[in-house]
Amino acid sequence: MKINKKTSWAFMALVLIAWSCADPGEVSPELNDPDDEDMGEIAIPLKELFEAYFPIGAAVTPQQATASSPHGQALQTHFSSLTAENVMKPDALQRVKGQYTWTNADQIVQFAKDNNMKVRGHTLTWHSQSPDWMFYDENGDLHTPEVAMKQLEEHITTVVSRYKGDVYAWDVVNEAMFDWDPNGQIIYREDSPWFKIMGPAYIDSAFVYARRADPDAKLFYNDYNSIFSWKRNKIYDLVKRLKDNGIPIDGIGLQGHWSVNTSEADIRTTLDLFRTLDVEIQITELDLPVYTSNDEADSEVYTSTFSFRQKVAYSMIFNVLLDYSDIITNVTFWGIGDDHTWLDKPGRKAFPFLLDEELQPKPVYFEVQNLVLNR
Numbered sequence: 001m002k003i004n005k006k007t008s009w010a011f012m013a014l015v016l017i018a019w020s021c022a023d024p025g026e027v028s029p030e031l032n033d034p035d036d037e038d039m040g041e042i043a044i045p046l047k048e049l050f051e052a053y054f055p056i057g058a059a060v061t062p063q064q065a066t067a068s069s070p071h072g073q074a075l076q077t078h079f080s081s082l083t084a085e086n087v088m089k090p091d092a093l094q095r096v097k098g099q100y101t102w103t104n105a106d107q108i109v110q111f112a113k114d115n116n117m118k119v120r121g122h123t124l125t126w127h128s129q130s131p132d133w134m135f136y137d138e139n140g141d142l143h144t145p146e147v148a149m150k151q152l153e154e155h156i157t158t159v160v161s162r163y164k165g166d167v168y169a170w171d172v173v174n175e176a177m178f179d180w181d182p183n184g185q186i187i188y189r190e191d192s193p194w195f196k197i198m199g200p201a202y203i204d205s206a207f208v209y210a211r212r213a214d215p216d217a218k219l220f221y222n223d224y225n226s227i228f229s230w231k232r233n234k235i236y237d238l239v240k241r242l243k244d245n246g247i248p249i250d251g252i253g254l255q256g257h258w259s260v261n262t263s264e265a266d267i268r269t270t271l272d273l274f275r276t277l278d279v280e281i282q283i284t285e286l287d288l289p290v291y292t293s294n295d296e297a298d299s300e301v302y303t304s305t306f307s308f309r310q311k312v313a314y315s316m317i318f319n320v321l322l323d324y325s326d327i328i329t330n331v332t333f334w335g336i337g338d339d340h341t342w343l344d345k346p347g348r349k350a351f352p353f354l355l356d357e358e359l360q361p362k363p364v365y366f367e368v369q370n371l372v373l374n375r
C-alpha cells in the first residue's frame with residue numbers, strides 16, 4: 001500500500017502529539033529542521049516516508065555503522081538499507097590471494113541485521129579497487145583466461161556464500177561498459193584487465209557464479225552515466241544479451257551520481273527503456289552535488305542558491321522515482337550526510353545529500369517530504 005495523504009497526515013498527527021507531550025530537551029536531534037524557512041515542520045524519517053515505495057539506503061564506512069556514533073543513529077533513524085562504500089570491494093576482502101579480511105564488512109552486515117536493514121553487496125567484479133594478483137602473474141603478465149576465470153569464481157563463491165541470506169542484492173559486475181562514446185562504436189571498457197584477458201565472457205560467468213552461490217540473492221549490473229543515450233543503449237544490449245542467453249540477472253543498478261542539471265527526460269527515457277527488459281531497477285549511489293558545472297567557483301558554504309537548486313532537482317528526481325516505483329526496488333544514497341562524500345575536494349564542498357554535515361534534515365529534505373505527502 002502506498003502512503004496516501006490520509007495515512008501521511010495521521011502519521012504527522014501522531015508525531016505532533018508525541019512531540020508536543022515531550023520535554024523539548026528530549027526531541028530527537030535528527031528530527032529538528034535547522035533552517036528558519038522550514039521551522040515548525042517535523043521531519044518524517046526517510047525510511048518511513050518512502051516505506052510504501054522502496055527501501056531507502058546509504059553507503060557507509062564500518063566506523064559509521066556503529067550504534068553509538070551519530071552516523072549510526074542517523075542510519076537507525078532514516079535508512080532501511082546499507083551498502084559498504086568500500087569494504088566489500090575485491091581489494092578490501094581479498095587483498096592477498098587466499099587471505100580474506102572480513103572484519104569491516106562483517107561490521108556493516110551485523111549492524112544492518114541488528115537494525116532490521118537490508119544490505120546491498122558492492123561489488124564482486126570491477127576493474128578498479130581489485131588486487132593486481134587477480135589480473136597479473138608474478139612476471140607482471142596478464143593471466144590466461146582459465147586462471148583469471150578460476151580466481152573470479154573462487155572470489156565470488158567465497159564472498160557470496162559468506163553473506164548468503166544477509167546480502168539481498170549484489171552488484172555482480174560494476175562499470176563494464178565504455179563510458180564516453182556518442183557514436184556507440186566501443187561497447188565494453190576495453191582497458192579493463194578483465195576485458196583484456198577474456199573479452200566480455202567474464203560478465204556472463206560472474207553472474208553464473210553468484211547465482212550458484214546464493215540462488216536467492218538479486219543480481220545486478222551496476223553502472224554510472226547510464227541515463228545518457230550512448231551508455232543506456234549499451235547497457236540495454238548487454239542485459240538483453242544476458243537474458244536471451246539464460247544468464248541469471250535480476251536488475252540494473254543506476255548509480256545516480258547525477259547533478260542539479262540532470263534531465264528529467266533522460267531519466268524517464270532510461271527507465272522506460274529498461275522496463276522493457278523486465279528487470280528490477282535500483283538507484284544504487286545517489287548524490288547530487290550543488291554545482292552547475294566544474295567551472296563554477298568553489299564554495300565551502302551551503303548557499304541559498306545551492307539550496308534552491310537542490311530543491312528543484314531532488315523534487316524532480318523523487319517525483320520520477322515514485323512514478324516508476326513499480327520497477328524501482330531500492331534507492332540508496334552514496335553516503336549519509338554532507339560531512340562525508342567522495343565528491344568533496346579541498347576548498348570545494350559538494351553538499352550532495354538531504355542531510356547536512358550535522359546529519360540534520362536540510363531544507364531540501366522538507367521539499368522532498370512535501371512532495372511525497374502531496375502525491
Ligand code: G3I
Pocket residue numbers: 085086128129224255285342
Ligand atoms: O585504501 C587506502 C587506505 O589504505 C588509506 O588509508 C586511505 C587514506 O586516504 O586511502 C584508501 O583508499 C581510498 C579508498 O577510497 C578508501 O577510503 C582511495 O584512495 C580512494 O580513491 C577510494 O575512493 C573510493 C572510490 O570509490 C574508489 O574508486 C570512494 O571512497 C568511493 O566512494 C567510490 O565509490 C565508487 C563506487 O564504488 C562505484 N561507483 C562510483 C563511486 C564513486 O567514485
